[in-house]
Amino acid sequence: MKFFRIALSIGLISLSSLAFAQSTATPIAPTEAQKSYDILKSLAGTWLGTVKTDPVEPVMDGNTMQVTIHVTSSGNAVVHEMKATGTTIGDVSIFDKDEDRLMMTHFCDAANRPRFVGKLSPDGKTLEFDFLDVAGGTKFGYLQHVVFTIIDAEHHTEDWIYMAPGGKSVKGHMDLRLLK
Numbered sequence: 311m312k313f314f315r316i317a318l319s320i321g322l323i324s325l326s327s328l329a330f331a332q333s334t335a336t337p338i339a340p341t342e343a344q345k346s347y348d349i350l351k352s353l354a355g356t357w358l359g360t361v362k363t364d365p366v367e368p369v370m371d372g373n374t375m376q377v378t379i380h381v382t383s384s385g386n387a388v389v390h391e392m393k394a395t396g397t398t399i400g401d402v403s404i405f406d407k408d409e410d411r412l413m414m415t416h417f418c419d420a421a422n423r424p425r426f427v428g429k430l431s432p433d434g435k436t437l438e439f440d441f442l443d444v445a446g447g448t449k450f451g452y453l454q455h456v457v458f459t460i461i462d463a464e465h466h467t468e469d470w471i472y473m474a475p476g477g478k479s480v481k482g483h484m485d486l487r488l489l490k
Contacts, residue, residue, distance in 0.1 A: 346412040346430045346437055350388045350405050350458075353379045353466065359486035361394065367480055370394060375484050377468070392484075403456075414439045416453050422446030424453045435460045451475050464488040 340348070357377040363370050373394040380389050386406060393400040403416045405428075412428035423446050426439035439456040455471040470482045 341410050342430050343407050343410050343412045343428075345434070346428050347388070347405070347407050349430070349434070349437060349460065350379075350412075351381050351385070352463075353458075353460075354381055354388075355379060356489045357466070357486035358489055359484050362483045364481045364483070367482075369397060370399065370482060373397065375486070377484070377486055412437075413442075414456065416456075418453055420448075420450040420452060422448065422450075422452050426456060448473075449475065454479070 355378075357379070359375055359377075361370055361373050361375045373396060375392055375394055377390065377392045379391075381387070382389055388405040390403040390405065391400065399419055401416060401418055403414055405412065405414050407413070412430075414426040414428060416424050416426070418424065422444050424444040425442045427442050428437050428439045430437055437458040437460075441454050444452050451472055451474040453470060454473045455469075457469040459467045459469075461467065465485075465487055468484045468486065470484075472480045472482065474480055
């Protein structure tokens with residue numbers, strides 16, 4: 311019985327020492343994926359702006375774009391919905407973290423779903439999404455590259471590069487302002 315009391319005392323002292331050591335340890339810095347994801351979450355709201363295309367695509371160039379960004383699924387996903395006024399064009403993208411990668415899946419009007427891996431610029435102002443793969447085929451083209459540039463809390467730009475059928479690349483640039 312005496313042995314049990316001594317062993318229990320040593321065990322409790324060890325556990326309390328471990329708990330103290332963990333409570334005073336330096337916190338682990340967030341990963342690049344987490345920082346990038348937090349930046350995306352900070353964009354939640356409704357944004358309005360004009361799209362410019364290069365080369366000029368008459369159906370899109372000069373249109374007003376409304377972009378709605380919201381956090382869902384208990385903070386595990388960010389939904390980005392964009393709609394061009396006066397057209398039926400509207401796409402949805404979902405952002406989430408996969409382990410230590412920031413992922414983007416784009417549900418495109420071209421009837422496919424390209425996926426991207428995001429990376430954050432050293433200054434923390436630009437999120438760039440590099441093409442990973444595409445499901446659903448590329449007959450009608452596919453989204454190839456996306457860049458978000460944060461100007462301030464109420465202003466950001468988005469650049470979307472689309473590979474049209476026949477290998478023609480079209481860039482769409484949106485200058486977006488947060489609606490109040």
